[in-house]
Amino acid sequence: MKFLVATSAVLTLLSVSASSAVAIETITVSATPIPVDDTGSSITVITREELQRRNAGIQSLLRSVPGFAVSQQGSIGAVTQLRVRGAEANQILVMINGIEVNDLSQGGEFDFSQIAINDIERIEIVRGPQSAIWGSDAMAGIVHIITTPEVRATQYSAYIESGSFATTRTTFSGNLCSDKNQTKLSVDYLDSDGTNISRTGSEEDGLENLTLSLSGRYTPSDSLDVTYTLRHTDKTTEFDGVDFFTTGLPVDADNTTDSNYLYGGISFSHLLNDVFDHSLAFSITESDSSTKPSSDEQSGIRQQLRYQLNATGESHRVSVRAERESEDFKQRGAASFFGDPNQNRDASTSSIAVEYRFDQDNLHLSLSGRHDNNSEFDDSSSWRATTNFRFGETTVFASIGESIKNPTFTERYGFFTNFIGNPDLKPEESMQWEVGARRSFMDDRLDLSLTWFEADLENEINGFAFSPMTFGFTSTNVDDESDRQGAELTLSYIATERFSIKANYSYLDATQDDFSGNAITEVRRP
Template sequence: MFISDLPPSPVSAETVVVTASRTAEPLADTPASVTLLLPDRTERLGEPLLADLLRLVPSAALAEAGPAGSQTQLRLRGAEANHTLLFIDGIRANDPAAGNEPRFELLSASLGDRIEIVRGPQSALWGSEAVGGVVAVSAAPRSGAEAMAEGGSHGFGRVEGSAGYDRNGLALGLAAGLQGARGINAFAGGPGDRDGYRNATLRGSLGWTRGPLTLTAGGFAIRARSEFDGFDPNLFVRADTADESRNRLAAARLGARFEQDGWAASVGLSRLGSRNRNLLGEDEQNRTSGRRDTLTGDVSRSFTGGAIRHRLTLAAETNRERFVASDIVYGGLTDQRQRRRQSALTAEWRGETGPVVASLALRRDHFSDFADATTARAGALVRLGGGWQVAANWGEGIAQPSFFDLYGFFPGSFVGNPGLKPERSRGGELSLRRVQGPWRGAVTLYGQTLRDEIVDAFPSVVNAEGRSRRKGAELEAGWSPSPLINLTATYAWLDASEPAGRELRRPKHSGSVAADGIAGRLSYGAALSYAGARLDRDFDLFPAPLVRLRASWLASARLGYAVTPGLELFGRIANAFDSNSTDVVGYRREGRTAYAGVRARLGR
């Protein structure tokens, strides 16, 4: 479901957003551009990996370097791949051991069934990496138990199970999943060995509420393996190789929240750890690991002054990161052991009077390795009547250099630059929306600039002079007259350029159509996404000339039949048009594939 989805009255917990502000608010009351994919839709579409659902989001360019399980990068509104901030169950989840990028290829459906995407710069609320936007994955507590099994093309198999309890102030949740496939040959140069993947996920949550106090605990663990085709070690061109990456990502969080008489206060402590190993055949080439410890606290006060309802929020945050890199091939020459710290103070005001909602946020970040930074954000929404709204936003974003950018070393080809500055962005948007009734929609225009962009300058990286510019338009429409049909459509136009020319892997035109619903014993979901032509570079040739990737259509569908209220049989098809286009030069995705499975529920 999309920004135009209004919650019923009273407000449904499903349509409260948590990343468009430092405190939760109804979707229809936020000035920000938000896409919300709710559990009903994610289940009916049935995608095993959550990244595939992001193709339904306006201005979201997804680049998968091969079949399922391969490296997957998201570029929101033309921003860079490391300019999206990812939260999993409230835990900051960008990988400190992989360039601070979100690891979208590791996110299986077992991690959650609710995805919230906020587009535009959000660093005044959430700090570094929130340049193009924020993605939050979560799963609401449920009662009962569920199990699912599925199999299909290319040796694909998937099993998942979950159990939950939510009663009398106590909420428990546990979920686990295992999926994988033998895959296809990822190298687009001809026949070769299969490149498959394996993904195992475990997630747990605990919540206890007594009066105004809520205590929470939660965490997740991911263990994955992905086979891929890399570069010939002698010719230095892409080839059908036996490369493999093995990844672990795990995190845990403790939290407490107190609410009473207009006051709310919370504190949270989390730790995220990652480990990535790269192998060629059975021989390890290198490994990286990272850790992030985060402590957050905030206090807010809601009150009425005259005709204005106010909410003031003050938040503090501190992060400590560690990075370790080691190699086998070069005898330890690329080894690194680095640490850094970051802390921040954030203030946010939100006011509402009559048809007007306004917000202001200001954040000051202190970095141990760079100059301090201040970011701001302002937004306003005006209800015009008849379900119509107009909204405007302006914000700033920052992205700190990765550990590898600063300190990395690779003999003969790369030396880190400890003098780098954080990348800085700012931009605004203007939206006209209709948010009531079965018909909904939005038209949004936006513009954004990026300065101090970190770019390659052999054998290192530097902050580029000049500015990169992104501007675009987004159209969204939705129609939900009954449970039988929930139809959405999007279109996005993007113009993204840097001083050297057009940005890579960003289609100028993109869009999607999706529908889901239920009719008696039948449930269905179907999606069609379009990515227009875009540019990439062919590093097999010198000096890496530009290559035009052709437009692609990806279609998928799922149909389920409830044999009994607790037992469902379903079938699913992916890439129904058998598109052979690619997101990244030299790599291909699976063709048309088909799957079948069974789902059993107890107590839901």
């Protein structure tokens, strides 16, 4: 049997004491914030302290997460994809301060190359199916990037750095704090000549990236809380072409992509009484990209309105969520022998979701479900159940759920040089379960975690299928199931107040039946 493994290890010199290293007590990638130790899923939290100690880019940070595979398609600034437990890059939901930022114009994926870490407060990661609360994009998990200020202090920071390949980065960050308001403003500018990945020629592929970010929290009273985010990124990336006919490898080309991203959102949370609280949130994401010299353009707009009502008892909590989402996709380009790529498409989804939680001292249970009324597909439902049981220093957890992933605009209607979409695609469906254990030793200085997971994927979308009708490529649903199973092992050890080590090991075995019904190994990233 063939299988794929991935390992990573990180040595860190600490500038904070061991007792202050545990700064995150709750996570927000659930219907309501819950303590980290009570979750029934595989989780990873990257704190601001860790971000500062490691002083690495977002790609390096995510590569150290168990089950994660990060691929960068070229030099600095090139498209950076994230895959989880063998899933595709468009099957993991990415949020910034609760705003869904998966790019409609680029196949529902999120390009992590646009993210600078200077204004990030923490990154919350949950692996496994999350569609029961968060919908279609969360089939394989969630990455939640939080920039909202957490420390009530007025402070400023700025730096300039320069290095190889004529790379220069300039950043500024300012926190303004008062009794009722916390506001954070950050600016990040990165410019680099880049490197050459082509095996012939010497043309370098550079990057220019400017990100402006405003986020904060306003608390006019003890019962009302308002959070807000406005983020804009302007990015220009140079990239090579591909020799499709001979080698399939990059070749020097004077290609550039200009991308603009706008993320905005506001949320109102109101405490009604000791039992009930509710919230109302609105968000909008816009993305535009244009490629030269081809002059191809794609853009996407997502608007989302979400209302949630929570009822809390001594050991029970029920959350009911209603959501309305609209999506618009636009593509422009030159007509050719294959047809006319110019088109406008739209879709909408109305959803209702419910989560029940039971919490006692050493036992925590949850059950959640969601129903989506889709304008373009049949209605769909997702569900998920989790359990967490703690005895002594050991926690055993398990989860099981069924999730869906709707075809993207690109898969259905995309039109490129040698690709034409397939409007008849069906949504992907996945059943997944996991079981694991976490334990602390040596007065919480040593933490170990082991997880086993399995997943079955039906109606998998192959986005690079040869079409004999056009002699190009298209998207199709695969007839047979994709079966995956694997394990994740993590270790974290704080040796002294100034030295720690983290390591993880990931194993993945993926198979799919061939035309004769025999299981063959799939090459998937663990």
